[in-house]
Amino acid sequence: MRHALLVAIAAASLLAGCSDPALFAQLEVPTVRVTLPSQSFPASSAVAQYPCAPPPAQQDCVATDLTYDLSTQLPIVSKPNVSYELRLTSVSIALRTDGSGTDLGGVKAVAIRIDPQATGGGIVVASYARSAADPHPTSIAVAGDSSVDLASYVRSGQLPIRVEMTFDAPTPAFTADVTSTYELQAKVDWGAYL
């Protein structure tokens, strides 16, 4: 019986020595899909509001800034004693049928840039190149780099992203639904509340 007590004491010591909190709740959501409906994208001929990064600005590239308000869309990420990881797995830009554009055939490439205001222009976490098999798509699916944890790019609950579109054919302004898909892992150290 002494052995059993020693094992129990050793187990308790190990728990106490762990860096992870002993009392926690961890939420893993393999698919979080956030859709921003009816986002306006400028025409290929528009004067870019922002130059596509990195400089020098490309003449055939137009950038559009979007913001995900994670503090309201995923409230858990802004709660106290919560640490989290947020990884982008994909972005899709789907032309709305009620918009003026007919297709996205003039879009040669797309890059999704996180934290575009940062020195160096942030990082590209998703990219797309038009497929020869589908030269006139009505939606663009952009594969994400899920190795990047976006949590460190969230400022006051806001995740700013920049969509950089490179055109090789005239494209009118269009309206599209932008859907970002993430993997979310949030951990609450609720022992801190005790």
Added chain:
Amino acid sequence: MPIAALAVLLSTTLAQAGVDASLPAAPPPPPEAAAAPEAAKPDLPRFGFSADVGAPEGLALSAIWRPVPYVRLFGGPNWNYAALGFHAGATVVPWAWAISPTLSVEGGRYYSSDLTWLAKDASGVPAALAPLLKDVGYTYGSLQLGLELGSPRGFQLSIRAGLSYLSLVAHGTATVNRSGATVELTDPHLQATFPSVKAGLQYWF
């Protein structure tokens, strides 16, 4: 159970154990004096059953087997109002007196159940989460220290407390509209640790 009934039960079981109820625990007899009665005393019963209530196991019924005096294995069905499940575990009891400390480890599983009735905005669970509550099951494990009061040959009351781990998977997709965006959550998986307690009755035969 009323307090008076518990007191009667406790005094009965203490009497069965040959213990004065006014004392917290009888000191072990001297080795010379104990040798003769110990030889005559029958072995502890090997089988028993128990009924416990606590979190996260809910209401649990167990068959108990005591392969050696200090170790018990147990298992059986459990119920948490929403679903049925099962559990199994082991308890180490360093000595079998009228008051005995215990160390228990236990694991269990609740089958999937439909908890959509919980999803009402008034109850604090948003109605939009109802699709995630259609198919919910969980697995748990507990490590608990406790005390048993009563005869190791008859009735015993037990109380235990410790740390539990729970893993819950909800299958489905919930859709909510927030600040102009549509947010869909699919197949969330919750893991948590939390303090747990359990109280119960057991009977040996």
